[in-house]
Amino acid sequence: MPHSDDLLWDAVSGLSRFAALLTMAELGVADHLADGPVTTEELAERCQAHAPALRRVLRELTSMGLLRPAGTDGHELTERGSALRSDAPHSLRSSIRMLGEEGFWYAMGNLPETVRTGKSAFAARFGHLYEHLAARPEASRLFDDYMRARAVTFTENLAKRYDFPQTATMVDVAGGKGHILATVLRANPDMRGVLFDLDHVTEGAREYLTGEGLADRCDVVAGDFFAGVPAGADVYLLASVLHNWGDDDAVGILRNVRRAMAPSGRVLILEVVLPDGTEPHLGNDLDMRMLAIFDGAVERSSQEYAALFGRADLKLTDVIELGAGASLIEAVPS
Structure with missing residues (x-):
């Protein structure tokens, strides 16, 4: 076991290392190296960067295994580094850029102040995350790309591992552009869907779902889940939703879903579930981010989700591991 100092x-x-990775993503280094090795001077010209400063970052990236030396003062991408190309399948470039976005960077750097006061330093300066993104189209695009890249593994496994009712209607609550809903509908051709989200999100969702050939099987509805959600569906999916809210707000959302759902309906919560033990876990890392960015947001254990369900007249019936640290939590009326 590594020494604690290590x-x-x-x-x-x-x-x-993250700062070097962020620099690589922001400057598009992987894109500029996509066609083969390039000298530092030429790469700096392509990136519109200061060559001596860039050389130092390239040295760090090489030590991380993202680049390797090529010729005299040249560099080329490794297979690992190719994941930051914009055209790579499931590219990580936007995800890295999102985590280095001004507000996110400020949030993590000011976590000590958040812990001192119990109030998010990010929220005090930038407002709610989604208001921050709505006012910054480029940051909003990066966030969408980040969420899509993060969701690839568990979205595919959701469609494979969960037994959806074949003729059901599913409401994707706060479903964003509709990537998860589209995956489920493609895997279950007799299902219908409803994408429910805030008004400024729905236009992009309509475009995406139409482009996926699903417009005839999916309605797009604008609204606020604190006021209510579309009624009468068989399945309600909340993916990466409840962790954004404190317990009282989360229960309020669940109660609105409970009131809207069909008598035989079910609620599916797609979240990272904290382990019961003290071992390292992605959920603990994400919990620091939630603490930094939102007032009241928190990652939860399965027991904590069960307690929320109980307050909303629901009961937990299953927890299914989906990979990439995520789980699907099923609840039905109690």
Whole structure:
């Protein structure tokens, strides 16, 4: 087992490595190296960067295994580094850029202030995350790309591992552009869908679902889940929704779903579920981000979700691991 000091220093060094990774993503280094090795001077010209400063970052990226030396003062992409190409399948470039976005960077850097006050320093400066994104179209696009890339593994496994009612209607509550809903509908050709989200999101959702050939099987409805959700469906999916809210707000959302659902309906919560033990887990890392960005947001254990369900006249019936740290939690009327 690594010495405790090694673990601490690795965390300290991780900030520098992420900064180098962010620089690679922001400057499009992987795109500029896509056709083969390039010297530092030529790469700096392509990236519109300062060559001596870029050379130092390239040295760090090489030590991380993202680049390798090529000729005299040249560099080329490794297979790992190719994941930051914009055209790579499931590219990570937008995800890295999103985590380095001004507000996200500020949030994590000011976590000590958030913990001192119990109020998000990010929210105090930038407002609610979704208001912040709505006012910044480029950041909003990066966030959408980040959420889609993060969801690839567990979305595909959701369609494979969960037994959806074949003729059901599913409401994707706060479903964004509709990537998860589209995956489920493609895997279940007799199902219908309803994409429910805020008004400024729905136009993009209509375009995406139409482009996926699903417009005739999916309605797009604008609204606020604190006021209510579309009624009468068989399945209600809340993917990465409840962790954005404190317990009282989360229960309010679930109660609205409970009132709207068909008598034999079910609720599916797609979230990272915290482990019962103290081992390292992605959920703990995400919980720091939720703490930093939102007032009241929190990752939860299965027992904590069960308690929320109980307050909303629901009961937990199953937890299915989906990979990439995510789980599907099923609840039905109690």
